[in-house]
Amino acid sequence: MTEEEARRKQRARFEGLAHVVAAPLHRYLLRRARPDLVDDILAETMLVLWRRIDDVPGAGTDSVPEPDDVLPWCYGVARGCLSNARRADGRRLRLMERLIRTQEARPPAGDTDHSDLHAALDTLAALDREVLQLWAWEGLAPRQIADVTGMTSNAVSIRLHRAKKKLAAQLGRKDTDRSGHRTGEGRSSQ
Structure with a gap:
């Protein structure tokens, strides 16, 4: 047949x-x-x-x-x-x-303006943005994000760390001096 x-x-x-x-x-x-x-x-x-x-x-x-x-x-x-x-x-x-x-x-839309945050998020690569949003907005741990994205937990942790650094730089919140610390404090000059 x-x-x-x-x-x-x-x-x-x-x-x-x-x-x-x-x-x-x-x-x-x-x-x-x-x-x-x-x-x-x-x-x-x-x-x-x-x-x-x-x-x-x-x-x-x-x-x-x-x-x-x-x-x-x-x-x-x-x-x-x-x-x-x-x-x-x-x-x-x-x-x-x-x-x-x-x-x-949610608070009324006029009370808070997050346009700078959304603009900064838009500069990130799509996967970086997704990992960061899953961590920040959904409260997922890197292990859980790995389940969602199909990546390894280690890869998620690295991508999350880099995405947070990029976002902080985009938002201009990267402080060079750490509050409560004086430059050179705790170090010997010798």
């Missing part, structure tokens, strides 16, 4: 499966999910069925399988897709709530 024939057979098997299970799965999802999510979850379910057509019990070589043979397994796939959609919806809701809380906690 050629590859083209195998694809045609697989497509025919899937079309027969879809013909049998689409309506029952749609009803199943209508009873369990918000109406605006049903079509997306059904589409995700059908995609999983397409990818795993060889795993569907009862979806043998016949073009139209018996509903009693395939529906229980397909309901299980739909249930998994529904769970994924609910988790994703929960994550989106938590993110929106967090963004709203963050926005409410």
Whole structure:
């Protein structure tokens, strides 16, 4: 059997499966999910069925399988897709709530001007800026930043150190004299 024939057979098997299970799965999802999510979850379910057509019990070589043979397994796939959609919806809701809380906690825009900071950040290379922002704004340690960026912890530490130095230089906050110390203090001239 050629590859083209195998694809045609697989497509025919899937079309027969879809013909049998689409309506029952749609009803199943209508009873369990918000109406605006049903079509997306059904589409995700059908995609999983397409990818795993060889795993569907009862979806043998016949073009139209018996509903009693395939529906229980397909309901299980739909249930998994529904769970994924609910988790994703929960994550989106938590993110929106967090963004709203963050926005409410911010001082009014007119009170502080950070344009010099943003201009200085824009002079940094993209990866340097990302590492610095993850450290300063998200409060991540170099080990955690390494997980985010895919770099090693050591590379992150070096990049972070250099980025902080560049940012300080851009902002003009690099003091040559250290407060509380006199030049030459603690050193012998001999």
